[in-house]
Amino acid sequence: MAKSNVVLGIELLDDEARLALAENGENGLTLLATQRVAAGEDMSRALRGLARRPSVVVCAVPLENGAIRILSLPPSTEDNLERVVGMEAESVLPLPTEEMALSHQVLGMTEQSRLEVLLAACRLPVVQRALARVNCAPWVSSSVTLSAAALLNAVQQVRGSGREDVCAVLCVEAQGSELLVLDHTRIVTAQSIPIGCGANPAAAEAAGARPAEAATANGPDARGGDGAVGVLAAAAPPWISTLSQQVRYALQALSYERGAPVERLYLCGSGSGAPNADWRISEQLDLPVTLLAPEPARGADQAAFAVAYGCAVQAAGAAQLTLNLTPARITVAREVEQRRQNVLSWGALASAVVLATGLVFGAAVYQKQQALAAAESRLRALGMAAPAPPIPAADLKAVATAVDEASEARVRPADLLALLSAQLPTGAWLAELTYNSETGAVVRGYSTSSGGAQAAQNRMLRQQVFDEVLLDYVTEEQIGDVPVWGFQLTCRLRPKEQPRRGQRPAAGTRR
Amino acid sequence: MMNNMSEKDRRALRVGGIGAGAILLFILVGSPVMDYWERLNDRVETSQKKLRDIESGVLETVEANGLMEKLRASATVYPEPTGLNTQTAQMVQRVQSLPGYGSITIRRMEPMALQERDEFYRSAVSLQFGGTLSGLHRFLAEVQSANPRLKVERLDLTANAKDSTKIDGQMVISGYAVVAQKAQKAQRGRRTSG
Numbered sequence: 015m016a017k018s019n020v021v022l023g024i025e026l027l028d029d030e031a032r033l034a035l036a037e038n039g040e041n042g043l044t045l046l047a048t049q050r051v052a053a054g055e056d057m058s059r060a061l062r063g064l065a066r067r068p069s070v071v072v073c074a075v076p077l078e079n080g081a082i083r084i085l086s087l088p089p090s091t092e093d094n095l096e097r098v099v100g101m102e103a104e105s106v107l108p109l110p111t112e113e114m115a116l117s118h119q120v121l122g123m124t125e126q127s128r129l130e131v132l133l134a135a136c137r138l139p140v141v142q143r144a145l146a147r148v149n150c151a152p153w154v155s156s157s158v159t160l161s162a163a164a165l166l167n168a169v170q171q172v173r174g175s176g177r178e179d180v181c182a183v184l185c186v187e188a189q190g191s192e193l194l195v196l197d198h199t200r201i202v203t204a205q206s207i208p209i210g211c212g213a214n215p216a217a218a219e220a221a222g223a224r225p226a227e228a229a230t231a232n233g234p235d236a237r238g239g240d241g242a243v244g245v246l247a248a249a250a251p252p253w254i255s256t257l258s259q260q261v262r263y264a265l266q267a268l269s270y271e272r273g274a275p276v277e278r279l280y281l282c283g284s285g286s287g288a289p290n291a292d293w294r295i296s297e298q299l300d301l302p303v304t305l306l307a308p309e310p311a312r313g314a315d316q317a318a319f320a321v322a323y324g325c326a327v328q329a330a331g332a333a334q335l336t337l338n339l340t341p342a343r344i345t346v347a348r349e350v351e352q353r354r355q356n357v358l359s360w361g362a363l364a365s366a367v368v369l370a371t372g373l374v375f376g377a378a379v380y381q382k383q384q385a386l387a388a389a390e391s392r393l394r395a396l397g398m399a400a401p402a403p404p405i406p407a408a409d410l411k412a413v414a415t416a417v418d419e420a421s422e423a424r425v426r427p428a429d430l431l432a433l434l435s436a437q438l439p440t441g442a443w444l445a446e447l448t449y450n451s452e453t454g455a456v457v458r459g460y461s462t463s464s465g466g467a468q469a470a471q472n473r474m475l476r477q478q479v480f481d482e483v484l485l486d487y488v489t490e491e492q493i494g495d496v497p498v499w500g501f502q503l504t505c506r507l508r509p510k511e512q513p514r515r516g517q518r519p520a521a522g523t524r525r
Numbered sequence: 526m527m528n529n530m531s532e533k534d535r536r537a538l539r540v541g542g543i544g545a546g547a548i549l550l551f552i553l554v555g556s557p558v559m560d561y562w563e564r565l566n567d568r569v570e571t572s573q574k575k576l577r578d579i580e581s582g583v584l585e586t587v588e589a590n591g592l593m594e595k596l597r598a599s600a601t602v603y604p605e606p607t608g609l610n611t612q613t614a615q616m617v618q619r620v621q622s623l624p625g626y627g628s629i630t631i632r633r634m635e636p637m638a639l640q641e642r643d644e645f646y647r648s649a650v651s652l653q654f655g656g657t658l659s660g661l662h663r664f665l666a667e668v669q670s671a672n673p674r675l676k677v678e679r680l681d682l683t684a685n686a687k688d689s690t691k692i693d694g695q696m697v698i699s700g701y702a703v704v705a706q707k708a709q710k711a712q713r714g715r716r717t718s719g
Contacts, residue, residue: 375558382565389572393579401582403589404604405705410592416644417599417701420676427677427696428665431658443689444658449680 020046022061022068023325025161026075026144028189029053034308034322035064038330043171045309045326048319058150070329071156073148074164074321077192078206080114080136080339081107082162084121086128095120099131107135115141115158115339121200132201134160134337141339145348152355155348158339161185162194162204164324165306167333169280170199171323172306178277183306184261184295185321186211186285191257195268195276199334203268209257211285254291258298265299282306282320423451424507425479430455437473442466445500454480454507460498464490467501480505599674600645600701609702613639613648616700619671620650625664629656637697649678649699655685658692668698675700 019038024031033049051060083106090098099118103111114135121130141158148156165183180202183194189210195202261279269275279301281292286305296303307316308323327333405413427449434444434457441462448456461467467488474483486502530538596602603609613636620626620634633653640647654661661682668675675698682694 375562379562379565382562382569386565386569386572389569389576393572393575396576396579398579401579401586403582403586405589405593407585407588407592410589410596413644413703414592414596414599416642417596417703420642420645420647421599421674421699421701423676426665426669427680428662428669431662431665435658444684446683447680447694449677451676451678 019070019330020066020068021326021329022064022071023164023322023327023329024071024073024148024156025164025319025321025325026073026147027187031057031060031073031147032319032322033060033064034319034326035066035068036323036326036330037066038332043327043330043332045323048316048322056150057147061151061154067153068329070331071148071154072159072164072325072329073144073156074159074161074325075136075140075144075339076187076190076206077160077162077204078190078208079140080134080160082160082201082204083107083133083135084201085118085131085133086124087131089123089127089129095129095131099133103133103135106133109135109137111135113138115341117159117337117339119335119337132335134163134339136160136339138341141341142344145340145344149348152352155345155352156340157345159325159328159337160204160339161321161324162192162201163333163335163337164321164328165192165194165282166196166201166324166335167327168282168308168320168324169196169306170334171327171332172308172320173280173304180272180274180276181278181280182261182265182276182301183280183282184257185283186257186281186291187283188212188285191283191285193261193264195265197272197274201335202272203264205264207257207260207264209253209260211253211257211283211288251288253285254288254294255298257285258295261295262299265301276301279303280306282317284315284318286317287315425451425454425505427451429479433474433477433479437470437477439463439466439469439473442470452507452509455505457503457505458500459503460491460493460500462496462498464488464499467499467503470501471503474503474505481508482506596703598672600703601673602703602705604705606704606706609639609646609704612646612700612702613637613650616648616675616698617650619675619700620652620668620698623664623667623671625660625667628660628663629654644703646702646704647699648702649697651695651697653695655691655693657690661692661694673700 021036021038023034023036030053031051033047033051035046035048037044037046047065049060049064051057083103085099085102085106087095087098087102096118100111100116103114103116107114115138117134119132121132124130136158144158145156148154165185169181169183180195180197183192183196185192185194187210189208191207191209191211192204193207194204265276279295279299281295281303282305285291292303292305305317306320308319309316324333328336403410430447430449434447438444438459439461442459443461444457444459446456446458459467459470461470467485471483471485474480482505484504484506486504488499488501491498491500593602601612601615603612617634617636631652631654633651635651637649637651640649665677665680668677678697678699680694680696682692685691685693
């Protein structure tokens with residue numbers, strides 16, 4: 015994707031400046047906005063108020079302050095050419111070259127092996143004034159061209175390069191006009207005509223219409239013709255007639271000289287905004303006339319921005335004729351100033367970063383100091399070292415667990431005695447008891463009934479105090495004359511399993 | 526002198542100057558500031574660690590005191606191993622001081638040797654007795670609820686051949702003792718070997 019490049023073209027006139035903001039993108043050059051800035055208005059504010067900030071700016075000064083010449087020079091090297099052009103300019107220009115800003119562009123070689131060079135010149139104070147006005151914003155570093163060169167670029171951009179062999183461009187402004195004649199893509203002549211449309215072409219139009227109305231009142235013959243053309247001719251304001259006459263003479267002279275008639279006239283400038291100006295000039299010159307408007311769809315006054323648009327074309331790098339009248343020393347001074355500004359900006363940025371870093375660091379240090387002060391004051395308030403228990407809690411826990419395990423009995427002897435007292439059936443009695451806290455108990459006794467031992471075993475089992483209750487034997491005996499049944503019950507406790515860590519004792523195990 | 530230098534040399538000199546300035550700035554300002562920052566951080570961490578240690582020490586002491594109370598309910602705690610010399614005698618005294626001691630007839634009382642386990646010591650006393658079953662039950666119940674704890678390890682009893690309401694028997698009662706130093710050392714040794 016091509017990088018978007020926003021450019022600005024400025025036409026500087028006595029009473030106003032015309033701005034054309036364009037973007038050179040994937041779809042070619044697109045006009046973004048046009049704007050007029052009156053002579054008294056702040057140009058800096060206007061530039062800052064643009065929708066997009068331009069990266070390149072080109073401004074045009076009127077041709078009346080300069081001149082364009084075609085030089086025919088002997089072939090020369092690139093380095094030598096500037097010196098030759100400078101010397102040649104002395105002879106073709108009316109002012110000394112020290113008072114002029116020069117620019118040139120090689121057009122090509124002639125059939126006679128001469129180098130054809132286009133020379134553009136402008137009064138140095140005019141260029142300096144233009145730069146002083148346009149370079150008001152620090153980010154703008156404008157170059158200066160002539161309005162005629164801007165017109166050529168505008169025409170080539172708007173109409174393309176191959177429609178007519180010879181055409182003319184007439185730019186009509188309030189104070190004067192410019193006539194540019196092109197042969198294909200080359201400037202044949204560029205001249206300034208001191209006839210303009212006046213400050214308000216519409217008012218001039220109205221003034222010109224009054225005699226026409228009078229002529230209409232005297233009948234068709236008085237208008238000098240029939241139909242719309244006659245009406246237009248009769249209604250033409252004086253500046254159109256006068257200017258048309260001057261243009262006709264210039265074009266005829268050129269036609270005689272070169273033997274190639276002008277095929278079309280492109281009309282632009284503020285004078286083109288007068289009603290039917292193109293028709294009237296066309297009628298007077300007997301030439302087809304087209305308005306040179308960069309974006310006709312944007313409105314009727316777009317033809318007034320043709321020069322500014324041509325400047326934008328040059329700024330975008332799409333121009334056929336690129337002239338830069340800015341003196342090298344001004345350019346250098348400007349670049350030095352911009353570099354100084356850059357250094358200042360970066361310096362300010364770096365200082366701000368350093369300052370911000372210092373502030374952040376200072377804040378962090380302050381916060382740490384506060385935390386330290388708080389911690390130390392708490393330590394002072396506590397006024398003691400970390401207490402340590404005589405035996406660590408973990409050690410105590412292990413010892414307490416071990417002692418608990420050793421001192422606990424699953425079936426305690428008092429409970430066993432109570433159990434036997436409660437569970438031995440009627441007619442059965444205890445004769446001998448052997449108890450061990452780890453393994454269980456062996457109970458020997460007697461019963462007056464043969465089933466007493468079995469009943470005692472069942473009852474003991476039902477209590478689920480011991481893991482096993484075994485009836486070891488039952489023997490029939492005699493105590494005196496009374497038959498009794500001796501028995502022995504073994505009540506076992508299974509050895510305690512060491513539970514794994516986190517494991518609970520098995521369900522049903524009772525102590 | 527600068528005017529005689531090429532643009533490349535001037536740029537190199539400028540870059541070098543900036544680099545030297547940066548190094549100097551780091552040595553004179555950056556490094557001391559970083560040292561100060563590290564010292565400050567260390568002091569803050571040390572103070573906060575002290576506070577945390579105090580807090581955890583207090584908590585551990587509270588927990589240890591609770592556990593010690595629980596341990597005292599199970600065993601006699603001696604601060605020094607020399608206290609063990611009196612353990613068996615004290616245990617005999619405790620048995621004799623049980624209210625149910627008089628409910629049976631003690632014919633013979635024989636202290637047994639002190640046994641050493643990993644975490645504690647076990648002292649025991651063997652009793653030969655006679656009496657009634659209910660008197661024995663009362664005595665056993667009081668042994669079971671003694672504080673520090675006593676445990677009847679073994680009990681053998683037989684009905685008296687002459688008087689069926691009487692019994693004769695023998696029992697072994699054990700008590701437990703803990704030496705604080707030993708408990709600490711045993712756990713340390715266990716941790717080290719583990």
